[in-house]
Amino acid sequence: MRAHLQSIDELTPLLAAQRRAFDGHGPVSADERRARLQRVIDLLVDHHQPLAEAMDADFGGRHPGFGLLNDVQGSLGSLKHARDHLEGWMARDPRPVFAPYDQMGAQGWVQYQPKGTVGIMGTWNAPLFTLFSPLACAFAAGNRAVLKPSEIVPHTAALLAELIDQRFDPLELAIITGGVEVGQAFASQPFNHLVFTGSTEVGRDIMRRAAENLVPVTLELGGKSPVIIGQSADISEAARRLAVAKGTNGGQICISPDRVFVPVTRREEFVREFARAYSALYPSVSDNPDLVSVVNERHLRRIDGYLDEVRDMGVEVVQCPDVPFDAAQRKRPLSLVINPPLTSRIMREEIFGPALVVLSYSNLEHVVDEINQGERPLALYYFGADQAEQDYVLGHTLSGGVSINDALMHAALANAPFGGVGASGMGRYHGREGFIEFSHLRTVYQAPATDPRGEWGMLPPYHEGFASVIQSQISR
Numbered sequence: 001m002r003a004h005l006q007s008i009d010e011l012t013p014l015l016a017a018q019r020r021a022f023d024g025h026g027p028v029s030a031d032e033r034r035a036r037l038q039r040v041i042d043l044l045v046d047h048h049q050p051l052a053e054a055m056d057a058d059f060g061g062r063h064p065g066f067g068l069l070n071d072v073q074g075s076l077g078s079l080k081h082a083r084d085h086l087e088g089w090m091a092r093d094p095r096p097v098f099a100p101y102d103q104m105g106a107q108g109w110v111q112y113q114p115k116g117t118v119g120i121m122g123t124w125n126a127p128l129f130t131l132f133s134p135l136a137c138a139f140a141a142g143n144r145a146v147l148k149p150s151e152i153v154p155h156t157a158a159l160l161a162e163l164i165d166q167r168f169d170p171l172e173l174a175i176i177t178g179g180v181e182v183g184q185a186f187a188s189q190p191f192n193h194l195v196f197t198g199s200t201e202v203g204r205d206i207m208r209r210a211a212e213n214l215v216p217v218t219l220e221l222g223g224k225s226p227v228i229i230g231q232s233a234d235i236s237e238a239a240r241r242l243a244v245a246k247g248t249n250g251g252q253i254c255i256s257p258d259r260v261f262v263p264v265t266r267r268e269e270f271v272r273e274f275a276r277a278y279s280a281l282y283p284s285v286s287d288n289p290d291l292v293s294v295v296n297e298r299h300l301r302r303i304d305g306y307l308d309e310v311r312d313m314g315v316e317v318v319q320c321p322d323v324p325f326d327a328a329q330r331k332r333p334l335s336l337v338i339n340p341p342l343t344s345r346i347m348r349e350e351i352f353g354p355a356l357v358v359l360s361y362s363n364l365e366h367v368v369d370e371i372n373q374g375e376r377p378l379a380l381y382y383f384g385a386d387q388a389e390q391d392y393v394l395g396h397t398l399s400g401g402v403s404i405n406d407a408l409m410h411a412a413l414a415n416a417p418f419g420g421v422g423a424s425g426m427g428r429y430h431g432r433e434g435f436i437e438f439s440h441l442r443t444v445y446q447a448p449a450t451d452p453r454g455e456w457g458m459l460p461p462y463h464e465g466f467a468s469v470i471q472s473q474i475s476r
Ligand code: NAD
Pocket: 121, 122, 123, 124, 125, 126, 130, 148, 149, 150, 151, 178, 179, 180, 182, 183, 184, 187, 197, 198, 199, 200, 202, 203, 205, 219, 220, 221, 222, 223, 253, 254, 255, 350, 352, 378, 420, 425
């Protein structure tokens, strides 16, 4: 058997073989877990350049330096953090025993056990990170794994499959490539845990399939992450930071700012400052190596379609930078769409590309209400210096994560949970919380040598006063 599975028919026997290996092996030591993680780290370090070039080729223009930063460094951060902390995470976790058994020598603890095999389905937008960051936690927890990269990045998927085939025992880590049919069959397998990163729509189907086998799922989905700019914000700095965030990966990031709520009195200033900051980062469009292309024609048509629709509706669209570009290429300027109607597609669907909605407001509570009327977003951003307002926003909204006075940054905290809520997902990974996500938390109680319940009159046949003794112990 090879680590690169050649057909979906090989997956069921592989899972059975991984299960036998898992059961036969018993506890997975810290050294073994570190060795597995190190093999992934070595793969990335040894082949970082061809991997970055493969991602560049798949996007038809994604700066290899950005690929190294986002996918290789990002994955290495998760993998090394897990490698360097897993021994502490694995330790037996003592829990206090109830009285009076605590006095009699009883003990309680939580044992963190690997679940078995974790299936991991990745996306195209961060093709390495969405596979290796969950894998870091799955391996740290002592599991085996099978990866399923996105078919939209075929060069990257093929190279990964080749490298994993060369370096891994399939009983430890395997990979299968393919499109929707493979994805559907993958999600229908009896994994011990399934991680899916992708769209909310596909996530629903994945969860339905996993439910057939009662497979627990971690769903890392998307959504329309809002930005609230408060009256007290430094508009120019907020616009600059949002321009940096929105330009990252050409806006094709799950936590990319999707719509910005700006006080009505400061909307023009925001648009001007954003356009200036974005145009300074990306002064040209076509053939600009720093600008990440829209990944394929389908997504390009989707983004262009949003813009055509709002233009037809008479909505103001500000192009940044305001220079001519070659529409035959997939590189696009960033389009600021000002106050589009609620009925437009760009207001209803996750943008996931080079466009950003700007909505002016005069009452912050209404903004919070509007956010709360929609699906729970994966990220939320607040800009401002008003502590009471910040507390109000944090206290009255729900989102996967938050960055204050910046965007995207909270996701870079290697030892803080990352995940969505509601329609933006369930479960979390990164750091210790990821280790817990892929562990079975098994409570163990070890009894004392003597059992005093008989002497205490607690066992049948119950004596006359038994009920009143128990009643006397019922308290508030
Ligand atoms: P997608 O849902 O189209 O695909 C994700 C994975 O599922 C791929 O491996 C794909 O091959 C597979 N797949 C696609 N259709 C399938 C189907 N019908 N049945 C089974 N499998 C199927 O997502 P995408 O376009 O690759 O990624 C973009 C989405 O992912 C956005 O919504 C984005 O917000 C989200 N995302 C979320 C995170 C996160 O961490 N929360 C990270 C990156 C992307």
